[in-house]
Every structure is written in C-alpha cells, then in structure tokens.
Amino acid sequence: MLAFKDFRSRKLAKRCIEAIEKLxxxxxxxxxxxxxxxxxxxxxxxxxxxxxxxxxxxxxxGCPVCVTPASDVDAAVALAxxxxxxxTYGDALRVPGSELSLAQVKARGGDVRxxxxxxxxxxxxKAEPEKEFVFFSIGLDTTAPSxxxxxxxxxxxxxxxxxxxxxxxxxxxxxxxxxxxxxxxYLAPGHVSAIIGARAYEVIPRAYGMPVxxxxxxxxDVLLSIAMLIKQVKEGEARVxxxxxxxxxxxxxxxxxxxxxxxxxxSTVHWRGIGRVPFSGLKLREEYAEWDARLKYDLRExxxxxxxxxxxxxxxxxxxxxxxxxxxxxxxxTPAKPYGPCMVSQEGTCNVAYRYSQxx
Amino acid sequence: MCLAIPGVVKEIRGNxxxxxxxxxxxxxxxxxxxxxxxxxxxxxxxGYAITxxxxxxxxxxxxTWKEALERxxxx
Ligand code: SF4
Numbered sequence: 001m002l003a004f005k006d007f008r009s010r011k012l013a014k015r016c017i018e019a020i021e022k023l024x025x026x027x028x029x030x031x032x033x034x035x036x037x038x039x040x041x042x043x044x045x046x047x048x049x050x051x052x053x054x055x056x057x058x059x060x061x062g063c064p065v066c067v068t069p070a071s072d073v074d075a076a077v078a079l080a081x082x083x084x085x086x087x088t089y090g091d092a093l094r095v096p097g098s099e100l101s102l103a104q105v106k107a108r109g110g111d112v113r114x115x116x117x118x119x120x121x122x123x124x125x126k127a128e129p130e131k132e133f134v135f136f137s138i139g140l141d142t143t144a145p146s147x148x149x150x151x152x153x154x155x156x157x158x159x160x161x162x163x164x165x166x167x168x169x170x171x172x173x174x175x176x177x178x179x180x181x182x183x184x185x186y187l188a189p190g191h192v193s194a195i196i197g198a199r200a201y202e203v204i205p206r207a208y209g210m211p212v213x214x215x216x217x218x219x220x221d222v223l224l225s226i227a228m229l230i231k232q233v234k235e236g237e238a239r240v241x242x243x244x245x246x247x248x249x250x251x252x253x254x255x256x257x258x259x260x261x262x263x264x265x266x267s268t269v270h271w272r273g274i275g276r277v278p279f280s281g282l283k284l285r286e287e288y289a290e291w292d293a294r295l296k297y298d299l300r301e302x303x304x305x306x307x308x309x310x311x312x313x314x315x316x317x318x319x320x321x322x323x324x325x326x327x328x329x330x331x332x333x334t335p336a337k338p339y340g341p342c343m344v345s346q347e348g349t350c351n352v353a354y355r356y357s358q359x360x
Numbered sequence: 361m362c363l364a365i366p367g368v369v370k371e372i373r374g375n376x377x378x379x380x381x382x383x384x385x386x387x388x389x390x391x392x393x394x395x396x397x398x399x400x401x402x403x404x405x406x407g408y409a410i411t412x413x414x415x416x417x418x419x420x421x422x423x424t425w426k427e428a429l430e431r432x433x434x435x
Binding site for chain 2: 012015016143191195246
C-alpha cells in the first residue's frame with residue numbers, strides 16, 4: 001500500500017507548523033481555499049487551532065451542492081413530480097429548493113434515485129426503456145469529464161441531463177473582483193486541478209497579483225501549501241505553485257479537457273449565494289441537444305429562493321462568515337434537518353463545522 | 361461527492377478497471393486516462409479515474425516534502 005499515513009505524520013506536521021511560525025513571524029496572513037475536501041482536512045485535523053494565530057484560513061465556494069441554485073433543484077423537483085425518474089448523487093438529495101427538496105418529493109411518491117455515477121444512470125435507463133430518466137448533474141470541473149465521456153459515446157434516448165456543472169477558476173476570479181474580501185493567497189483544489197492543470201490558474205496571479213498554491217488533501221499537504229503561500233507573499237511574488245505534484249501536472253488531464261470542450265460550451269450561470277458568474281458554467285453543445293433536459297421538457301429558468309430568511313449561506317460560501325456565527329447553526333439548522341444549502345452536503349462548510357466541531 | 365480517493369488497479373477489462381481501495385473493491389471507468397496498467401495507483405471521482413499516481417512518485421513526494429520544507433524555512 002502507498003505510504004499515505006506518512007502524510008499524516010505528527011512529527012512532520014509539527015516541523016511544518018514550526019516552519020510556518022518562523023516564516024510568518026510578525027505578519028498576519030489570510031488564505032482562502034475553494035474546496036469542500038480541503039475544509040474537511042482542515043477541520044477534521046484541527047489545523048485552524050494548530051496553526052499560529054496570525055494565520056487565518058477561510059473557506060470559499062468549494063461545494064457543488066451548496067452553489068447549485070434553488071431554481072435547478074426546483075426543475076428537478078418538478079420533473080420528479082411529473083412522473084420522470086430523477087437520478088442524482090446522494091449529496092444532492094436533501095438540498096433545499098424554493099419549496100421542496102428531492103428527498104421531500106421522493107417521500108411524497110416521486111421516483112428519485114441516488115446513483116454513484118452517470119454509468120449507473122445509463123444502466124438504470126437501459127433497464128426500463130418505457131420510463132423517462134433525468135440525471136441531475138451537479139459538480140465542478142472534476143465531475144464534468146465523466147458526463148462528457150458518456151454524452152460523447154451517446155446516451156440512451158430515454159435519459160437526459162439536467163445540467164448544473166460549474167467551473168472553479170471563474171468564481172475564484174469573481175471573488176477577487178468583489179473587493180470586500182481580504183486575503184493573501186488561494187489554496188487551489190487538488191482534484192479540480194488534476195483535470196484542469198496548474199496552467200488554468202495562471203490568470204489569477206497575472207491579472208490579480210494573487211498567489212496560488214495547488215494543494216493535496218492530507219494535513220501535511222495543506223500545511224506545506226500554506227508555508228509556500230507565505231513564502232510567496234513575503235517575497236512579493238505571485239505565481240502558481242503546485243504542491244500536489246503526485247497527482248497534478250501543468251497541463252492537467254488533456255483527454256478530459258478535450259472531451260469537456262467537445263461536449264460542452266462555456267456559459268454564464270447563476271451560483272447560489274453568489275449570483276451570476278460570467279463564463280462559469282457548462283452547457284451541452286447543440287449537437288447533443290437531444291439529451292438536454294431543459295430543452296427536452298421545455299424547462300424555463302425561474303428565479304428560485306436561494307437563501308431563506310435567517311440563513312447566512314451566502315456569507316459562508318464567500319468566506320465572510322464562519323458557520324458558528326450564523327444564528328441557525330446547531331439550533332434550527334443541523335445535518336439531519338438542514339435549513340440552508342451549506343448544511344446539506346458532506347462538503348458544505350456548515351455541515352463540516354457541525355460534524356467536527358466537538359472533536360477540535 | 362467530490363471526495364476522490366486513491367486506489368490500486370487490480371484488473372482491466374476494456375475501459376473498466378477493478379480498483380482496490382485498501383480492501384474495498386469497485387469498478388471504475390478509465391477512459392479519461394491513457395495507458396493505465398495493473399498495479400497503477402489512480403484517483404477515482406464519481407466512478408471515473410481522473411489521474412494516475414505511481415507508488416514511487418507518492419513515496420518520493422515524502423522525501424520531496426521534507427526537501428521543500430528545508431528549502432522554505434531552513435528546517
Ligand atoms: S448554519 Fe444553516 S442556516 Fe446557517 S448559514 Fe449554514 S446552512 Fe445557512
């Protein structure tokens with residue numbers, strides 16, 4: 001087996017924290033990550049409390065379920081209510097729409113099923129050709145290639161895609177343009193980067209002067225990446241560095257990139273809690289329109305209710321508020337009974353904070 | 361859903377690989393990668409292998425990690 005436990009070595013972690021203390025002495029630094037899996041590593045291993053006080057880590061929009069607009073959930077709910085079989089990943093089941101979640105429509109008799117991958121969706125659709133299946137496709141750059149691969153091969157005629165795929169780099173750019181967020185560097189998500197490559201982030205240091213370090217998911221990966229970011233800031237540099245070289249290359253996964261651009265075109269889409277983000281979504285190209293559920297069922301873009309009164313998800317998603325600062329946290333909003341989208345997915349910042357906060 | 365964990369390829373049939381995640385065995389589609397062989401370590405996301413890492417690379421990266429730390433902070 002691989003020596004992954006080495007990445008958790010306490011001795012090495014301690015050395016790394018000492019290195020961070022030494023490098024950062026006398027200054028304060030805030031870094032943002034944009035990945036639910038990074039948030040899990042950071043929270044599960046208590047990195048925020050292990051790090052010196054002058055280092056702050058904030059979570060940005062890294063959870064695909066959290067940023068999927070209520071209007072998309074509403075469309076899936078409507079299709080399930082209309083006798084279609086709606087298939088989706090487990091994480092998406094309980095994300096609230098404007099009124100109902102898919103779990104609620106299922107409890108009322110709708111045919112909503114959880115699948116692990118689009119391959120499973122294809123199998124199910126083939127097994128029951130008399131039924132209409134819709135795959136509610138949520139995800140980021142990491143998930144898009146799997147959908148693209150199957151669409152390029154051709155889907156069964158009774159399966160279509162309700163697409164909610166989103167791209168990471170454009171939203172990272174948008175956050176920098178907002179002007180009310182102050183941080184010194186981005187920790188870039190390792191598995192998104194495995195697809196898009198280190199190259200894809202170059203616009204961030206170039207246009208915004210913001211350092212980027214691509215990080216793996218072990219605590220040591222994150223700690224080393226933080227040290228790398230501090231070093232860049234101290235030296236007045238801004239470039240893309242890759243800490244996660246064991247999985248990420250400069251070019252990324254070129255086969256996956258080609259498939260994604262063959263099947264999808266980039267479009268401007270709405271992110272829950274953030275708003276419209278230019279060129280941050282993927283839309284099926286015209287050649288594949290027969291599998292686009294929005295066209296097939298003539299779904300209209302309705303404005304949904306993204307953030308309900310009292311939920312601060314929009315502030316949590318953009319790193320402006322920690323979950324504990326939301327009044328609903330733990331009281332009216334828990335993973336068992338999520339009030340807002342950030343509490344639903346295992347990657348949602350509020351969900352992660354809830355599950356690990358006692359252990360920290 | 362974005363959790364993507366490394367596993368080792370045990371068997372390959374066309375574009376499907378049997379991947380072992382430390383005892384849990386599952387099938388993964390490997391058509392997003394070229395040249396996957398039995399014994400390779402792959403990272404699988406929603407049923408598709410998205411990148412390959414070799415055992416030597418992973419082991420080396422521990423040494424690389426120590427080196428990097430020394431370079432960064434003189435530790
Ligand atoms: S704790 Fe619940 S209500 Fe508060 S911000 Fe998070 S998801 Fe929204």
